Amino acid sequence: MLKHGILGLLNYGAMTGYDIMLTFKNSLRFFWSAQTSQIYRELQTLKNKGWVKDENISQNGKPDKKLFSITASGKEELNRWLLEDDTGFETKSPILMKTFFRGERSIEENVEFFKRIQAECQEFISGMQASPPNITKYQKMVKNPENAIYWKMTIEYGIMYIKMVNEWTNKCIQELEDLKNESTDD
Amino acid sequence: MLKHGILGLLNYGAMTGYDIMLTFKNSLRFFWSAQTSQIYRELQTLKNKGWVKDENISQNGKPDKKLFSITASGKEELNRWLLEDDTGFETKSPILMKTFFRGERSIEENVEFFKRIQAECQEFISGMQASPPNITKYQKMVKNPENAIYWKMTIEYGIMYIKMVNEWTNKCIQELEDLKNESTDD
DNA sequence: TTAATCATGTAACACGTTACATGATTGC
């Protein structure tokens, strides 16, 4: 997936590894993360496959930078990926792994667990309001302004997802509190 | 995460690698997947760490099997993991990666993309109805029947998540169709 | 002068996937 994420970004315009890292950090952060170590490695792999090419740019005083751009065969690969059957629906959910085995801990501790998730939902929303993925900035950068509709869709998903998780944790906490009351009633 | 998933299962009772694979396939499938190759490797790692031990069981005629069980230090590790701050909230979403870059393809193709996701939502629901994660079976196996409440929570999450994704794809398709109508109006 | 930002990476390890390999028993 990261390979195609990088191809997709380079398809908007040439970038350095550092630019790519910043884009992941600023705009894709809520659905994908990537360290520079991985990005630089993948850029080498993409170059070996002939999907991207690089150009050394010397800067006054500053060290050189490498500008990467997508090639014709890179565009082909990007489109192959977009057209393949796999929608990417199956995901792994660490949050559910941790929930599944909570029978080992006390009800009180588990209420705390769900409250911590709620706090993270809140953080996510605050982070989104403080620096929303900067769509208008990208819109200017890219020739085709229709791209923005798909960017907005990912944000809409993010919001709906957070609301859902928040609602789910409320239910979970309610169930645990009902259970606690039942046992004290005996 | 897989390490702790395996520890969590062995905490319910001794199992072979094959049993663990079946449990992932039958009951944890909608939030985690694991191949036998990975399971057998992790079991060796867990054994080297002293978190599990194994016992060879000879069977009449059949080849031996290895029964794995959790050790005292394995239980400690399981509890350390359950109590650590990380809730596992951050996930990677391949579905959003594929959505983000769809500006490269036509509106018609992208409507198809979202309809394929809806079909997968439907498959998920059918699969859930055909063979729901068998809670009552586990409940008998385990001493503490309170575990079931957490298993049910993961299923509840699964259902809420699918509903959300389905709703989201409806919105996406609606937006794309509005866009199509606007452009034909010109 | 100190922290942040720009800019590029290597090394080692951890985790996940795909393909291959073997062989017995059980049910149709």
Next chain:
DNA sequence: GCAATCATGTAACGTGTTACATGATTAA
């Protein structure tokens, strides 16, 4: 006789994380 299930793995590769390493410029 054939497919499914039980049962165990290896090898190679792909992807992701953590820690380390370097060094210039810019703003407080």
